[in-house]
Amino acid sequence: MAQMFYDSDADLSVIQGRVVAVIGYGSQGHAHALSLRDSGVDVRVGLREGSKSWAKAEAEGLRVVSPAQAVEEANLIMVLAPDQVQRHLYKESIEPHLVAGDALFFAHGFNIRFGYVTPPPGVDVCMVAPKGPGHLVRREYSEGRGVPVIVAVEKDETGNAWPLALSYAKAIGGLRAGGIKTTFTEETETDLFGEQAVLCGGTSALVTAGFEVLTEAGYQPEVAYFECLHELKLIVDLMYEGGIAKQRWSVSDTAEFGDYVSGPRVIDASVKQRMKDVLADIQSGAFAKRFIDDQDAGAPEFKALRAKGEQHPIEATGRKLRGLMSWVKSHDDDYVEGTA
Numbered sequence: 001m002a003q004m005f006y007d008s009d010a011d012l013s014v015i016q017g018r019v020v021a022v023i024g025y026g027s028q029g030h031a032h033a034l035s036l037r038d039s040g041v042d043v044r045v046g047l048r049e050g051s052k053s054w055a056k057a058e059a060e061g062l063r064v065v066s067p068a069q070a071v072e073e074a075n076l077i078m079v080l081a082p083d084q085v086q087r088h089l090y091k092e093s094i095e096p097h098l099v100a101g102d103a104l105f106f107a108h109g110f111n112i113r114f115g116y117v118t119p120p121p122g123v124d125v126c127m128v129a130p131k132g133p134g135h136l137v138r139r140e141y142s143e144g145r146g147v148p149v150i151v152a153v154e155k156d157e158t159g160n161a162w163p164l165a166l167s168y169a170k171a172i173g174g175l176r177a178g179g180i181k182t183t184f185t186e187e188t189e190t191d192l193f194g195e196q197a198v199l200c201g202g203t204s205a206l207v208t209a210g211f212e213v214l215t216e217a218g219y220q221p222e223v224a225y226f227e228c229l230h231e232l233k234l235i236v237d238l239m240y241e242g243g244i245a246k247q248r249w250s251v252s253d254t255a256e257f258g259d260y261v262s263g264p265r266v267i268d269a270s271v272k273q274r275m276k277d278v279l280a281d282i283q284s285g286a287f288a289k290r291f292i293d294d295q296d297a298g299a300p301e302f303k304a305l306r307a308k309g310e311q312h313p314i315e316a317t318g319r320k321l322r323g324l325m326s327w328v329k330s331h332d333d334d335y336v337e338g339t340a
């Protein structure tokens, strides 16, 4: 059984005794900065000159300074800039201002696991990674709950890294829901695999393929959209509440029988083998290299794939239908449909 942590396992005064810099104010950054502040922690946000997030953070009453100044002032730095930016940011604005006794925190182990960032001796290296999108992390905290977190210590140079990491996790509400002890390697590899094979890549491809099969067979795109995309949320909610078993209990016997006989025809052993190939590319660093090399070249592959995805007919069908469904409201202030 994995080692679990709850509020009673952490002492909030540990993080309240630190000076924290949150670098970045996006999905995770705004959630961490605001919840740390509300937990009585001295926090400043580090952003580039001209960042669109600057005014937003200030409007919440947070102090915003340059990343270099934030690191200079702080003795705990949480790096919440995009993964592909982190190693440049680290070289230019973080490393020059780190001193022994500082702690460097991440919400994803990518740059440490693949060797893009190598912190100096004397600096603790920790991870507090919420297992949910940042906007949900903030909403749950505000409502007295939390999103589960996974916690890891890569380097415990001071001997205090664990109490510090747990205190941080508590301050953003993570230990209300529960923390799981992991390592940078396990978090990075499972996070990338989960998002590629199942949550993002796998689900997007499954939904799109189902929509294509129905529309190519002459069925109406609106009907195909409801069957293959819209209803997915209802099914996933049941799984979230009670596992796959609850989903099977709630659907008709017809649907349940179809699940048993047709699911494994679609997701067969060859799919599982290709999932293993995806995992192997993650473990070897091949995926990381492809992503970072593309980003360093100005992201031509990433931008082309994003544009291709947006042009798929399922998106136009969905926009039209969602416009008619007044009850489907986004909880996300930042997301604007039709923009990446």
Ligand code: NAD
Residues within 6 Å of the ligand: 023, 024, 025, 026, 027, 028, 029, 046, 047, 048, 051, 052, 053, 067, 079, 080, 081, 082, 083, 085, 089, 107, 108, 129, 130, 131, 132, 133, 134, 135
């Ligand atoms: P994001 O893209 O939503 O936000 C990034 C922020 O960094 C923005 O405020 C941007 O202005 C800022 N930024 C960009 N370049 C910068 C620079 N050079 N210097 C300073 N700030 C800069 O990012 P995100 O999705 O919150 O991801 C942040 C980290 O959290 C990543 O390591 C990611 O893997 C991890 N994570 C994200 C989620 C999520 O919900 N999105 C969940 C778990 C972990």
Ligand code: MG
Residues within 6 Å of the ligand: 071, 072, 073, 074, 075, 097, 098, 099, 102
């Ligand atoms: Mg400092």
Ligand code: MG
Residues within 6 Å of the ligand: 108, 191, 192, 195
């Ligand atoms: Mg991820």
Ligand code: MG
Residues within 6 Å of the ligand: none
């Ligand atoms: Mg049905």
Ligand code: MG
Residues within 6 Å of the ligand: none
């Ligand atoms: Mg994004």
